[in-house]
Amino acid sequence: MRQRHKPWANNFLKENTHLIIPDVLKNKGKWQELFGNDNPIHLEIGTGKGQFIAGMAEQYPDVNFIGIELAKSIIVMAGSKVKKTGCNNVRLLHVNAAVLTDLFAENEISTIYLNFSDPWPKKRHAKRRLTFHTFLEQYQHILHPDGEIVLKTDNQGFFEYSLVNFSQFGLELKEVNLDLHSAEDPENVMTEYEEKFSAKGQPIYRCRAVFT
């Protein structure tokens, strides 16, 4: 995703520490306490500009949402979008998902969303793909036994790679959808990338997977 320097980013971070949590390691095992309820926690990795997490937070007020995003100039846009909704069930973390098990305790998360993750098509970058086995190991640790991974992408190569990796890791596929938008789904909240690619006529792939 294109990143531009945002002169207002540092101020936004300073003024919105209730939303974009500064000390990301402090709440491991205590995220529900921070939300002030015992609702399930859904985690989006690579939140981007926040359209999905803001839409989901409005649609599901009884779910706590945490979004992780690597790029500072992008997470502040997500923060600004969430703020406009007035929803209090979202927290955002400016951090690399590679340290997930430092952020969350075992079984703390109910659902993981991987939306239009960077495909990293070159073989030498495979370790950066969010469905590489080192990430799957972390997902297995933080995900509740009843939890699931929900992946959406426009990228056929990344989709196939992820399905193979899920199955090699022993995940069970609950859904494999090769054209998500071919049928009306009022529950589907579109991401920025999803809107962009589906407008160009590209099919959107989705799968749901559970650890067995």
Ligand code: SAM
């Ligand atoms: N999910 C959004 C959407 O569907 O519109 C954004 C998709 S964009 C292609 C991928 C996003 O994931 C980028 O904003 C990137 O900075 C973020 N990202 C990539 N690798 C990450 C990682 N290891 N940890 C956290 N965020 C990551």
